[in-house]
Amino acid sequence: MEFPEELKYTEEHEWVMIEEDLAVVGITDFAQDALGDVVFVELPEVGTAVEAGKAFGVVESVKAVSDVYAPLTGTIEEVNDDLIDAPEIINTSPYEDGWMVKIRMAEASDADELMDAEAYQALIAEES
Amino acid sequence: MQKTPLNQIHRDLGARMVDFGGWDMPVQYAGVIEEHLAVRQSAGLFDVSHMGEIQVTGANALAYIQWLTVNDAAKLVDGQVQYSAFCYPEGGVVDDVTLYRFSDTRFMFCVNAANIDKDFAWMQQVLADSSIPEVTLVNRSKEFAQIALQGPKAEKILACLTDLPLANLAYYHFCEGEVDAVQMIVSRTGYTGEDGFELYLPAADAGTIWQKLMAAGQPHGLQPIGLGARDTLRLEKGYALYGHELSREITPLEAGLAWITKLDKNDFVGKAALVAQKADGVPRRRVGLIMLERGIPREGYPVFQGDIEVGVVTSGTMSPSLKVGIALALVAPEAAAAGTELEIAVRNNRMKAKVARPPFVE
Structure with missing residues (x-):
């Protein structure tokens, strides 16, 4: 299982890549593995306001429904429409092709609160 | 938690284990969709020793x-x-x-x-x-292990390990005999809608027989199958699962099991109540639902006809064969006719679905 060093992570198993005042968000390798085959993704519309810690989307595997939480407060700038027809991309490429949304951050400094790869790995070691 | 005799084999295969009604059982090995399709196209091996x-x-x-x-x-x-x-x-x-x-x-x-x-x-x-x-x-539950071998290649695989006349064993019939020198019950039954067998064998022999079947099945694409695919396989065929389509609160007439409920035979426990329910009109019906919109129905989601709540989803999933959401639901009789368009509240979004008579997959 991989946890790229350059990403930030949340307790809800999202990853975040900061690109200036944009945050690219997806779910981690750990999350996709735990879910199993992803068969449905629901994403917000561009322009939707999202709040840190609140659900902004849904990922469903064959068996389970999981909310996806906004790691940061801001506005949806872009969504990955490829996931609508091919949600399994989240399984095969969770950190790259499987990105879900880009959030324009209200406060870029909020990103400092997120976990680094080492802290996230310690968290999932505890959970599993 | 209770364990079947095959518990260590599942762990060695890298299965994800879950608590299933107090049993430590494999929910998936390679993945639900891959396992599901393996059973439909070739064959799958299930540990159902918890039965x-x-x-x-x-x-x-x-x-x-x-x-x-x-x-x-x-x-x-x-x-x-x-x-x-x-x-x-x-x-x-x-x-x-x-x-x-x-x-x-x-x-x-x-x-x-x-x-x-x-x-x-x-x-x-x-x-x-x-x-x-x-x-x-x-x-005798603790004496028996139970292994299900299901799929179009099941007979070919089992025939590698036994001289029993499998070709003459009809659906819903069984025989007793040796499979790889182990005396067992070989039953032509299953919960997948595919051809296949359920083997009842001594718990002590389960590990050996499992490994022999896996080896015999390898050239035919046999895969171990977890409870996840067991559920999607039975749902595509519209089979009831106790605790979902059946319970103390649901009668067999409501659950679509009138075909096994012989109200014309001599008295049996529950007959009077069932005869009365039939006379009064069965108040709800188990139906199949196919989603007409993108979205996956799940147990507990309410079902609407216009503004009226007419029922509830009892089991739902994405069908791995059809790649569309399917469900079993209990609905009012007025909403139960095949072809009726209903709506399922999927996380507060109403999504269109159509009543269909299972099986969803032939």
Whole structure:
């Protein structure tokens, strides 16, 4: 299982890549593995306001429904429409092709609160 | 947590294990979709050792079973299997079961894992209250392991390990004999809608037989299958699952099991209530639903016809074969006709679905 060093992570198993005042968000390798085959993704519309810690989307595997939480407060700038027809991309490429949304951050400094790869790995070691 | 004799084999295969009604069971190995398609296209091997086996013997075994169950056990011949159910006097379901007839004085029920203790207690109570003499009940669940081999290649694979005349063994029939020198019950039954077998064998031999079947099946694409795919496979065929489509609060008439509920046979536990329900009109019907919009129906989601809530989803999933959401639901009779357009509240979004008669997949 991989946890790229350059990403930030949340307790809800999202990853975040900061690109200036944009945050690219997806779910981690750990999350996709735990879910199993992803068969449905629901994403917000561009322009939707999202709040840190609140659900902004849904990922469903064959068996389970999981909310996806906004790691940061801001506005949806872009969504990955490829996931609508091919949600399994989240399984095969969770950190790259499987990105879900880009959030324009209200406060870029909020990103400092997120976990680094080492802290996230310690968290999932505890959970599993 | 209870473990089957194959627990370590599942762990060695890298299965994801879950607590299933108090049993530590594999939910998936390679992944639900891959496993599901393997069963539809070639074959899959399931550990169903958690299921229970309760033996009924004695001079009055058949008379007792006729009183206990909703189906007509008198129709069975030796070596035949029947799908049936136990009901409460109020008409709700204690469990759905398969009944095996070895002779007119020896039968066996295969019952759901989570219901073994409840069923055995119920069977003892029904026997005591009936004052039918010369019937002996034995819960043999711990003696037996159960392995299901399912899929179009099942017969070819099993034939590698046995001389039993499998080609002559018809659906819902069984025989006793040796598979790889282990004496067992070989039953042409299953819960996937595919051809296949359920093997009842001594718990001590389960590991060896599992490994031999896996080896024999390897050239045919045999894969180990977890509970996740077991559920999607049965849902595509519209089979009921106790605790979802069946419960103490749901009668077999509501659950789409009128075909096994023989109201014209002699009296049985629950008959009066079921006859009355049929006369009054069955208040809700189990139906199949196919999503007309993107979205996956899940257990508990309400079902609407216009503004009126007409029912609830009892099981739902994304169908791996159809790649569309499918569900079983209990709905008002007015909403139950095939082709009726209904709406399912998927996380507060109303999504269109159509009533369809299962199986969803032929």
